[in-house]
Amino acid sequence: MADREHDTGPQRQRRRLLQAGLGATALGAIPGAGQLAAQAQGAFDWKKFKGEKIEVFLVKSPRGDLLTKYHKEFEDLTGITVGSEMIPEQQQRQKAVIEFNSGNTSFDVIAISYHVQKRLFGKNKWLEDIRPMMADKSLADPNLDFPDFAEGGLKYATQADGRIDSLPFNLDPWVVYYNKELFEAKGIAYPKTFAEMIDAAARLNDPAKGVAGFVGRGLKNANVPVWSSFLLGYGGGFVDARGKLTTDTPEAVDAAKMYQTLLAKYGPQGVAGFNWNEAQSLFLQGKAAMWLDGIGFAQPLEDPTKSRIVGKVGYGVMPAGPKQQVSALFGDGQGISTFSKKKGPSWFYLQWAANKANQTRILQAAAGAPVRKSAYAMAQSSADFKAPKQWVECMLTSARIAQPGLPVIAPVTEFRDVFGIALTNMINGADPATELRKATAEFQPILDKSEKA
């Protein structure tokens, strides 16, 4: 009802007449009456929900910090008060699931990670479909410019049944960071294919000097996207159309062998326990020739107080596999809780959060890789933008060839756990085919159950 209170003169008068004739309850019963009024009104007004209050539930990260910092701007623009809570990722995910499951949420807007929560939230329809609001001219910001969002992001935000239940915000395609100095010293060019990548790792690996040819995540759970980066290049996938796992196919085994070779043979000692931060710190010290991980981890590499390799870092697009060239993609966005009673104001928040100015700020603050294509041009034109040109190019190319780096299923965490253990075992010498067969057999019933329920 709130959205009708700010109608301009003629509509209000007309409604008063209607109310006089039909009574307020009858008006509510006429299907589409509100929509008709809105269409007649046409104009978009940021102040439409002035005086309302929404609760926003964000993840503690540089991007969450950034949005929180500029909430005042949203409040001035719309007159909507924002209450926000920001907690670390894992706790945020747990709290979200528990609240949604209880059938009521304390928040109206929530930040979601597509690679983990898309299917779970989509299956339970916990987030509001934003398409009707996007189509409603009185609710959609004329500057929303939907096609400006990168394809990978839009694909991520669209559920299998066509619902769009969030606006994408940030993308994290996986790229290869490489140490140009080490590559040049041996006269090796940046690899274009998987075979060249393995070859380069072999030639650059120098345990005597403490230099690893390749570094990446070996820690269970965290390590799965490294394997899936290879899996996608080999033309493999996670689940087929009938819901059967394809994680023990020859492609999957080839990818696992590549994972085993790169990490166990050309990786540093103890890589089985490495998460991104251990890998990053090794690369920062100039002790690894290549590091495969999300593009969002680039920032410290060019920071002289943290990095010994400032100016020597190359940002490479994931080399092509035998079948295709794919960059494994992570991403996050914001959606509206289906239990929210403030959907209009929440939708305004979504549009504001993903607007071009905020997206450009992500780049300027080196807080991630925004989903809007225009943000890169805008950021590069500003004087205080420090990210290397190669990083920007790498991001744009990677986003174009990106595919989800994890299966879009509800039990993603369990998938990562089961296959993560298999991969860690491979680093410690287990046979890839056997491990994958075991993991697939273990996970298939879990997947079946999650899809049946």
Place this chain on the structure above:
Amino acid sequence: MPGLVAAPARGARFLARRRRAYYWFIVPALVVVGAVIVFPWLFTLWMSAFDWTIGSAAHFVGFGNYAKLATNQRFLEAILHTFYFTALAVAAPLVLGTLAALIFHRDFPFRGVLRGVFVMPMMATPVAVALVWTMMFHPQQGVLNYLLSLVGLPPSLWVYSPTLVIPSLVLVEVWHWTPLVMLIVLGGLAALPTEPYESARLDGASEWQLFRFITLPLVAPFIVVAAVIRTIDALKTFDTIYVITGGGPGTASETINLYLYLQAFAFYNIGTASAVVVVFFVIVLALALLLLHVREKTKWS
């Protein structure tokens, strides 16, 4: 005759009435215990009989969750890891803590200051301790491997190796909790009488005999108390393991608690998690009974 019967009966009625009046005083305690202990406990039992993952419907499966756990290799390994970890994390601090207590019981310069320094690890937050150790364990940049290289030893993989991970984690526990054992045993030593020692010395007993036949039996009850506290702490250790290894590499350091956490808060399998809690409770209960039994025995001697 009726008079004789009537008098005690009246007295009994009076007592019974008073007893009934007293019962009302335990109601608040009953309510609190019922609400915060008994109800959650029964509810956990109830949930453990369901196949329930958050986000989907619950099905009643009776003992199905337990049957699955009984054949789940990962869970059974987690139990073994828990026992292995607990045994080491109780035994090592007990031996070292008792040794430290004996040393600090002697008189030497700066004893007070050194005692203070020795108990400092105990005051540190477990997660902070774990984070610092994580850095020290790092195979390339960690200080532990640097120290090994100083004395000419080859680098170790510490928590990054499936076979060394549990002993390495125990190292953290030992560093953190030996002072607690030391404090308890030191308290015991301070309370010891001096007469037995004097008479034993007159009889020509050696230092070792003094320790073995007088000190040890007399402080044994204190050591057992320390053992009970350490066992409970070691069994429920979560923060150290979660922060340093997360149960890895693979599942090499996955204890029951880690497994439980994954089931409940990462996979949202509430039914399975509840069943794990029940099994864990039974294990804790059995161990507690065993330790109580040992304690009774030390009291007798």
